[in-house]
Amino acid sequence: MLLLYATVAWVLFGGSSCDVTPEEKCYGTSLSLPFSYSPLFFKGQLYFTPTKGGSRKLLMDKGEAKHPRLKVQHGSVRFTDLTERDEGTFSTPDNYNGRYDGIKLTIRDCADKVMHFYGDIYSTTVPRTAEFLEFIPRHGVDQLKVLWNRTDPQTNTGGRGRFKRNVWEMRNLNQADMGHYNIREKDNTLLSRILLEVREVQRDYIVKVNERLLIINPQVTTSWTVVFTPEGEREKQSLMHEGNLFSDYDLGTFAGRMVAMHNGIKIDPVEITDSGTFEFRDQQGYLVQTVQVLVNPEEVATFVYVGIAVGIVFAVIVCCCCVRKCCCKKSSSKTAESAPQTAATPAAYYCNTNPSVAPGYSAAPALDHSSHFARTAVVSRERTTISLEPSVAPPGGQGVDPATGTLLGSDCLSSDPGPRFELKGVHSAPPLSSGSTFCDVYTSDNLNFL
Structure with a gap:
């Protein structure tokens, strides 16, 4: 039994506790204090200290209410009709029966x-x-x-x-x-x-440069005051006061382009500097309408883009052709330089054995007088003229002097395939080159006088 009384006393009076209990209540509701604050158990003083500043106020003393909104009954204490001014702490005097506790009230707006x-x-x-x-x-x-x-x-x-x-x-x-x-x-x-x-009413306009813009007035009929704040700036420019548009001198960048209409404000033509916010206020200064204007740069016509695209394609084609042509020229010149020279004309075979006339060629074996006479007779009777082609340097790098070749023309046979006379029974020395052959051989019995 004694233990039960001790427990109740500790709960009611809280010993030497100094805790503060937080409470949240909506505006207009009531705060019910703990049962330990009822007159049945509490005979001391209850104070209130505002959170937002102010002196401490006495709410209850010896079970009697000292505030009109504090409702004290035998077993309960309520603080009614809470407002923002009731935010604060409800507490007892310091060290009252060893108590230091209290209630910290916060008011929430539940509207x-x-x-x-x-x-x-x-x-x-x-x-x-x-x-x-x-x-x-x-x-x-x-x-x-x-x-x-x-x-x-x-x-x-x-x-x-x-x-x-x-x-x-x-x-x-x-x-x-x-x-x-x-x-x-x-x-x-x-x-x-x-x-x-x-x-306030909010409107948004998106226009292009050189277009016409009509900013509609608010629906409420009154005399407006209009100010303009350019985009990205803070300084405001007054455009209209109590329904009267300022003169061009005071309109700044809107001079000559802004006109007051019966249903709004007209800007013609629109410029890129017109981007910003227009504020409409009534005669009491209350904000009625805000207008956000965004001006986009003038778009280029479609045919301009088409022309630019065609020009780019044409330029690319021309560049490619030029580059290809240059590459082909360079490739041809390199090929001509690196390619082997034209195959030399078959070397002429000389009958003269003089090594000084045709250097670099081996002399043919010497013939007897009869053979020499036969060749002379053939040349004198047939009057055959054999033309020699211009000499081409043999693959050794040494060429034949044209003058020398001309002098040798009367004694030597050309390498060109032409008629050649051969004596029957007389075998001349083989050509200098075994790889060259003559297909046209003229054989005559009249010349066989040996």
Whole structure:
């Protein structure tokens, strides 16, 4: 039994613990403190220290609530209607009964997110149990406004919209309408929470150089202020103020090309420097529309590409032909230089045995007088003239002097195949070359006088 009491006491008071328990709660809900903080067991003081700065506040003392949203009952303690301002630490005084523990509370925004564009209509159904509708601007947590109150319309603190047949409606939205919309019951219980976001209308244009561009105005009718930010730059250029287009002197690169139309802004012709962002704002300065313009360089006509392709192909063909021709010339010259010289004309066979006349040839054997007389008689009677072809250098590199060949023409036979006279019964010496033969031999009996 004693062990059971000791365990309960340790759980309730936590001994000399100094732990801080983290807690996360949604906006508008309640935080229930541990059972050990109930008046049944806790008679001390409970404090709250804000996370975002501020003095420590007393919430409960000796079981009695010191804050309107702290609900203290015999067996429970609840902190209701939590907001962003309730982020912080709930703790007891230092060393109260050896306790140093506490609760660190974090508030999460669990609202339903709704997105609309500038100029749209927003509407939401209001439950029958709802008592009022409040609005908290997105960047003004302390600027709460009551938009609608069922029982006391006089408590409305301003704002746009109207309530009709359990529907709350707002027209022509702008960035001023961004924030949280809370619908609560009469006891301040949160029924619904909505986060409304209003964005500007976004348009994209892709054009080419020298084309005409018409930037359409936003659908909402008002006097616009337009600024332009060139692509890749940060400095903005004002083009229009409250619906009035600036003069050409102030339009810079748009001078002479930009005209204000009833439905938009016309740029004619478009230049490559027109790429960038155009911002449209209303008279209150709220962003209504952004236009992203991308200008592409002017495209070259198709026939230009075809002409370039044909020119490239023609140039390649011409180059190939020239290279081939040059290679062929070089190959022919090399072949002519390396090829063997034309085969020499068969050497003439001389009858004269004088070695000084035809050097390099062996002399034929000497003939007797009768043979010599026979040859002389043949030459004188037939008057046969034998022409000698120009001598060609024999394969030894030594040629025959043309003059010498002419002198020898009367005594020698040409190597050309022509008529040759031979005496019957007389055998002359064989030719100098055994490989050369004469096919035409004239034999006469009249010359046989031996």
